[in-house]
Amino acid sequence: MSARILVVDDIEANRRLMQAKLEARYYSVALVSNGEAALKHATAEQPDIILLDIMMPGMDGFEVCRRLKSNLATRHIPVVMLTALTDIDDRLRGLEAGADDFLSKPIEDFALFARLEALMRYNLVADELRSRGASTNRPEHFSDFEQEVINRPSNILVIDQDDQNATRIVGALEAIGHTAQNWKDANASGLKFKGLDLVLLALSGQKHDALKLCAHLRTLRESKDFSIVVTCDPEDQHLGVEALRIGAYDIIYTPLDMLELQARVRTQTRRKRYIDILRRRVDRGLELSLVDHLTGLYNRRHMLERLQLWMRRSANSGKPVSIAAFDIDHFKAINDAHGHEAGDQVLKAFAERLRTNIRPKDIACRPGGEEFLIIMPETAADMAAVGAERIRHAIGSRPFRLERWDVEVSVTVSAGIASHYGEDGLLADLLHQADLALYLAKQNGRNRIERRAA
Numbered sequence: 001m002s003a004r005i006l007v008v009d010d011i012e013a014n015r016r017l018m019q020a021k022l023e024a025r026y027y028s029v030a031l032v033s034n035g036e037a038a039l040k041h042a043t044a045e046q047p048d049i050i051l052l053d054i055m056m057p058g059m060d061g062f063e064v065c066r067r068l069k070s071n072l073a074t075r076h077i078p079v080v081m082l083t084a085l086t087d088i089d090d091r092l093r094g095l096e097a098g099a100d101d102f103l104s105k106p107i108e109d110f111a112l113f114a115r116l117e118a119l120m121r122y123n124l125v126a127d128e129l130r131s132r133g134a135s136t137n138r139p140e141h142f143s144d145f146e147q148e149v150i151n152r153p154s155n156i157l158v159i160d161q162d163d164q165n166a167t168r169i170v171g172a173l174e175a176i177g178h179t180a181q182n183w184k185d186a187n188a189s190g191l192k193f194k195g196l197d198l199v200l201l202a203l204s205g206q207k208h209d210a211l212k213l214c215a216h217l218r219t220l221r222e223s224k225d226f227s228i229v230v231t232c233d234p235e236d237q238h239l240g241v242e243a244l245r246i247g248a249y250d251i252i253y254t255p256l257d258m259l260e261l262q263a264r265v266r267t268q269t270r271r272k273r274y275i276d277i278l279r280r281r282v283d284r285g286l287e288l289s290l291v292d293h294l295t296g297l298y299n300r301r302h303m304l305e306r307l308q309l310w311m312r313r314s315a316n317s318g319k320p321v322s323i324a325a326f327d328i329d330h331f332k333a334i335n336d337a338h339g340h341e342a343g344d345q346v347l348k349a350f351a352e353r354l355r356t357n358i359r360p361k362d363i364a365c366r367p368g369g370e371e372f373l374i375i376m377p378e379t380a381a382d383m384a385a386v387g388a389e390r391i392r393h394a395i396g397s398r399p400f401r402l403e404r405w406d407v408e409v410s411v412t413v414s415a416g417i418a419s420h421y422g423e424d425g426l427l428a429d430l431l432h433q434a435d436l437a438l439y440l441a442k443q444n445g446r447n448r449i450e451r452r453a454a
């Protein structure tokens with residue numbers, strides 16, 4: 001997996017060494033020697049990953065990181081800080097500045113490449129979602145609700161067979177408001193993954209094969225919803241690297257520093273929630289373009305597209321297409337008596353009854369307000385009238401129960417049917433015919449179906 005990497009270091013020898021390592025693995029590399037240049041480059045060139053030295057004259061790495069992470073144009077770019085292994089304070093300051101990861105100097109190749117690949121996997125998902133969502137949303141801008149979701153405490157599963165460790169970890173996570181539970185058995189069945197944000201998996205000193213468990217977790221259907229962070233002894237670094245390769249997102253070395261643990265859990269949770277939000281925006285974007293938000297039926301736009309399609313097919317096949325335009329009788333009175341929210345509940349319940357009383361090939365739509373429309377492909381007017389009659393009966397035969405208001409509301413509906421046979425015709429004409437029939441039904445006393453001769 002290739003990527004564009006920006007290396008920020010004040011010492012030329014360090015920059016050259018890193019460039020050589022990265023280019024040997026076909027990464028494309030840009031070098032800068034100070035913070036100002038790094039910010040400028042990151043904004044203009046949008047590298048995939050930034051490797052950032054901490055100790056630099058002028059603006060240090062923490063400040064550079066803080067600025068990158070507070071700028072909408074650059075905050076999605078993962079930042080890996082280059083620190084001394086022993087310097088736990090640097091790591092904490094880095095995490096607080098928003099760093100995504102750390103590498104200890106001197107930098108070992110396998111650790112470097114394993115982490116870069118883990119970050120690239122994350123980037124790939126995020127980029128894909130960002131580009132799919134880009135047309136409808138400003139991807140880097142979060143609503144208050146989304147921001148609240150990102151910052152919500154996380155739900156963590158700790159898998160460590162060392163009781164003392166596990167208890168300490170659970171305590172440290174709960175102390176800052178997370179929900180954490182310990183689980184010891186290597187048999188993954190019986191575990192509940194719903195709502196889980198993160199699995200903290202110990203690799204060292206375990207009686208089960210923790211790597212195998214890591215791989216198994218990644219194959220679960222729910223696994224796209226949680227991240228895996230592994231802990232391991234520095235002596236078992238090969239296990240940690242292997243875990244990153246098979247899908248873990250981060251390694252924390254033992255002995256665990258609880259502040260580092262808390263900070264990394266926070267980073268991983270935020271990243272995971274960010275992906276969740278992007279994914280939800282994409283799904284919702286697709287749905288919103290087709291579906292009416294309140295009832296889940298097709299919206300007006302999709303109704304027109306589908307109707308046009310069936311009219312074209314009718315012109316080709318000679319088979320009729322019918323529509324039934326429904327309008328709830330005296331809907332305003334329901335709103336006036338019980339309020340708009342209750343009115344919305346009636347619309348939802350109405351839509352549900354509509355949906356369950358049509359044939360599989362019929363298409364239920366809500367063009368707007370208290371109007372509904374069923375497209376009935378390959379159906380003549382007399383059969384369409386039978387279908388509409390079934391719906392009218394389903395609506396009027398028993399009242400709608402509104403639990404929250406503790407009331408029952410009786411509802412009736414009127415409908416007008418129009419049909420289109422074979423020859424070319426205008427969509428607007430067909431809709432107009434149905435409206436005229438509906439008007440007739442209202443005139444003739446409501447709670448009835450009328451149709452226009454084709």
Ligand SMILES: [Mg+2]
Nearest residue numbers: 010053055056
């Ligand atoms: Mg330096």
